[in-house]
Amino acid sequence: MLKLIQNEWMKLWHKKGTWAMVALLIVVIIGPGIMMKYYESKTAEDLSWQENEQQTITNYKESLTNEELTVEDKKYFEEQIALAEYRLANDVPNQTEGSLESFMSFTSSMLTLVTLFTVITAASIVSNEFSTGTIKMLLTRPMTRAKILTSKLVTTFLFGLFLFLVNVIVSAIVGFVLFGVATGTELEMVNGQIVEKAVWGDLAYHYLLSAGDFVMSTLFAFLIGSVFRSSSLAIGLTMFLSFTGTMIVMFLSKYEIVKYVWLTHSNLTQYETGGLMIEGITMPFSLTILAIYAVIFLAISYVSFMKRDITA
């Protein structure tokens, strides 16, 4: 089994596309980093942080006089004013704009790219063997088809994990070199209390929640790729669903069935921001639904791969 994974890993890295993906991932981290650094140094402010906070308070108070404010806006402005007053009173400067921490939470949005690249790999790892005809060579070996498919699945996830690590490590290095560790403290309002924000904890939680979409998209692409033996169909369909997923859920939101569609749940970061796709779902419920779908996707992939007559 280990040797099979070794084989798949070897084949993966002999493709130019794989290297291009890693290169692209690194470029989209370094590029914006340099740009942010460039603009930061251009717009170096003359104001001290106290003056800045004072300005924030004045601005927001002015905004509050506007009578057309929604309840949320009003709440937001009031919170910001409270935070700024707290900073001035307790001498707690805000975090500087460019920092390792803020850069890393910015690059965590690049995890979408990690998912996309893993989806591409998942979609093609089985279907490419069919389209090149190498599947005949691969399956006439003393390894059951189940083992071969498993090795491909494991390799796909290893590759995804690798890309994730590249994202984290490269953005940590770039962030550190360009901006350095942040000074100051990030504050937030929790239930009317002003508390220090756990920046790293929040980031780790965000990473963890992003795994929901990552795993489901990868499994879905793997399913389509191995059942229909077409990588373009698999990539296309997975991308289509991830773009239109929110819309589909909205269309279905009138019906009870929406709760049992994986698209409603796959974006777990909805629990972080609190803006739930539909009302009345909870994290454990979402995880259960996702687990059920994951098993279904895998079962279909395995059964179809093992029963298939190879005519390629």
Next chain:
Amino acid sequence: MQQPIVQLQNLSKTIKGKQLIHNLNIDLYPGQITGFLGPNGAGKTTTIRMMTGLMHPSEGKVIIDGQSLQEHYEEAISKVGVIVENPEMYKYMTGYKNLLHFARMHKNVSKARIDEVVTQVGLENRIHEKVSTYSLGMRQRLGLAQALLHRPKFLILDEPTNGLDPAGIREFRMYLRKIATEDGVSVFVSSHLLSEIELMCDRVAVIQNGQLIDIREIKNDTASFYYIEATPSEQVTAQLQKLDLSFTVDNNGVVVEIKKEDIPNLMTQFVNEGIQLFAVQPHQKTLEDQFLEMTGGGQIVEANSK
């Protein structure tokens, strides 16, 4: 008789209600090269795919060295080396990496064994180049190399000489003969090149419309034929009929079934009759003739019209 290494027992395959293979029974023995012939669409490839586990039989089974391919897949297939149609390799890797890839999927294939096989198929100079730079003949050699890595007891080849140059074909033939006689490997070759099969094989199995129509040894052709070119032809045929010899008219002459020792006698009679003789030569009935005789020409139509 020896114990067969491969047995096809009542092998049948039905796809979408159409029966492609009907109750095929073939035994293959160690050290023997068996040719597998049939017109296009006769079911050769389907049969070979069932023998390699790429397709699942609808009925019947394939037994390799005493183990059923369907029930003990890993054990059974580990004795088989396969080249199905064109050997498709990972073009973006070197030949060596390809072999390494397949070697890892077998037990007990050492690096030394890979080098040995590479030398055997004559690829040592190009093995560390990407397969995409290989010619078709070189890919065939690489295909043979991957099939031999694990010292199979049974070798299945589908159209193996496709793309090889004449020297390559000859070398390939000699090599197959060598592993068959020295290592007792049983070889099963499907090919359209009848002359190739004729030179290579000990016996042929012929299938048509999914049914085995004949299986016979090649080299024991006992009847002897002679080609005689002489004029005038009316006199020749009259003479032959008088002597009660069976013959067929072929181009300018006739093909006569006659023993070698009777030839001088016949010649004397021809000369006495004033027949002008141009040529007398032994006539080998080629496998092609036999094949066409057995299958009655191309019969693809029948299979497809059902």
